Amino acid sequence: MITILILIAVIVVALAFEFINGFHDCANAIATVVSTKVLSPKQAVLFGASLEFLGALTGTHVAKTIGSGIVNSDMITLTVIFCALLAAVIWNLFTWWLGLPSSSSHALIGGLLGAAIVKAGINVVHVHTLMDKVIIPMFTSPMLGFCVGFTLMLLIAWVVIVLRETPNTVNKQFRKLQLLSSGLMALSHGSNDAQKTMGIITLALLAGGVLKPDPTGGFEIPLYVIIACAMTMAAGTMNGGWKIIKTMGHKIIKLKPIHGFAAETSAAGLILTASHFGIPLSTTHVISTAIMGVGSTFHAHAVKWRIVGNIVIAWVVTIPACMIISSIIYYLIYKII
Template sequence: MTGNDAVLALMVVTALGFDFTNGFHDTGNAMATSIVTGALPPRVAVAVSAVLNLVGAFLSTAVAATIANGLVSSQQVTLTVVCAGLTGSILWNLATWYLGIPSSSSHALIGGVVGATAAAAGASAVKWQGLVSKVIVPAALSPLIAGAVAVVGTALVYRLTRDVPERPRAHGFRLGQIGSASMVSLAHGTNDAQKTMGVITLALITNGTLETGAKAPVWVIASCALAIALGTYIGGWRVIRALGKGLVEIEPPQGMASESASAAVILCSTDFGYSLSTTHVATGSILGSGVGKKGAVVRWQLAGRMVTAWLCTLPAAAVVGATAYWIANGIGGTTGVVAIFLVLVLASVAFFAASRHPAVTPENVNAAWTGSVAPEPVTEEVNS
């Protein structure tokens, strides 16, 4: 195996590691409200989300093409740059996952790659127009659009069912949530799994394995789909509690309306190849469901903290990605890539070791993301 082949292999492993963290970081986007309202038992909800993320990853490659060819100049990107960018994105994902903050895995990935590319080849290697049109503008508009759709949807479902007794109405909407939450998981697979496919494809183009402009090979699609599905099943509990109870006290009609809004916005963006943040969309939808229900309590202070995390994500991941590149480049060659890979492994072990405490488990994911609210048990039965 040549030095380039070894670096490429490490890069693929690192990319799949990011996809894994993306899965466990973003499980809450799809299933938080369904778990909190009792529509699905926690373990079943996460398993369903994992399977549908896997299926969704095979349905589209438009977003993968945006990441591979639309954000940075592939002629000026090296395998070391890609590895450094992935390091920045994974470290940010782990930090925000540990804190239970639903930040954007998508923007962490893009920020890491852009930062490493700029550090290696200068700002001219970044396709700023593509970054703005395909990433930043959708990031700004998507939560607003999703929130507006959720406001209208929530108001309509309460108005149309106002004469239905509370108990059968709640039961009916819990059943409806199973379908709407499943659509969010499917949509998440069509959009988020594509980003890692795009990064691996970019590396293969850089290495000369694929021609410029090539689409993701089947083995890349399959491996990314499996990685995000596995991550989804293993680790979504921390972020679920922030979205499920931290922002709005969710009832089944609100849950179904917010999930339907999220799925619609994500699927539309995927069709246009926009690298959308499902975290932004889901949060906007949940807030919209709170606004749409008369008398609902919306925790705007917590929403403000989340927005702050969103604004920090892309530049913070870019800084870490650039730093990782400078370290790897300073050491040089395959040794430099191996060095940042080992740092990443050690950091991952440290975060997972620090996270192993009883405060966050499938049985108490309903605890609000405030650090001061006692956890409440989540029933394993669908309430009727």
């Protein structure tokens, strides 16, 4: 009976995390389209929520990485999962309150690592998978986001110059194209971020004995978990994270439709590629640095580097902070129990 109650609590917190992820990270998908005034905030949120939902249904590679690739699933209990989720929720709400676009992915991973290590020791961590699919992408994805955004913006600018288009014509054309790029961004965010909670819930169902692993020790994500996570993230997106949208869409650089298109297209391409290979990429890192790369093409001072510095600090401390938070929560629960 106690196990069932804990399992229910874990699933509730997991869906709460997914909901918060929706409104916390929805800015990644819709900030540029709002800041360039291609869509109103309400239109952008509805548009983004629809495509976030569809994106969440596109695969489960990332979910499997979260569910079994980072830590030894045999050592994971419902209490560990609960602590990981609670730490991620606390961190997401804290950074949302500050208006900083931190990574929900890294918050969840940090929470899982912290609680798992306290419970079973450092050997519970799959170091190679952690390095290959979390740590290395954590550093390379921002660089790629910046470089791809910078390069694509230069290419677009060159095409515009060759075609001798007027600024008004360019603006009108890219207002339409940005609908496509922002939709692709929302789709890519759903394809990567929603899967992380799918993996956590499936891990909880395995730990609670509701699901059984297959003969190879792996598992499949149940359809009802996929749909529940997709719907919850879409619902969260519809609530919007306006503080973060303001930071992403206005404070880093002043965006026009052509810049929004370049940043979103660059980021979406990288995120969809990562989802295909099961890499739990930080959508926040990629779109933020893509915006920086785009902004750097027309003037280095166009990017407000002080704001960027605050964002980078939030990125760097997310995993260790969530490890500490989840460790403390696990320790307190252990002491109470």
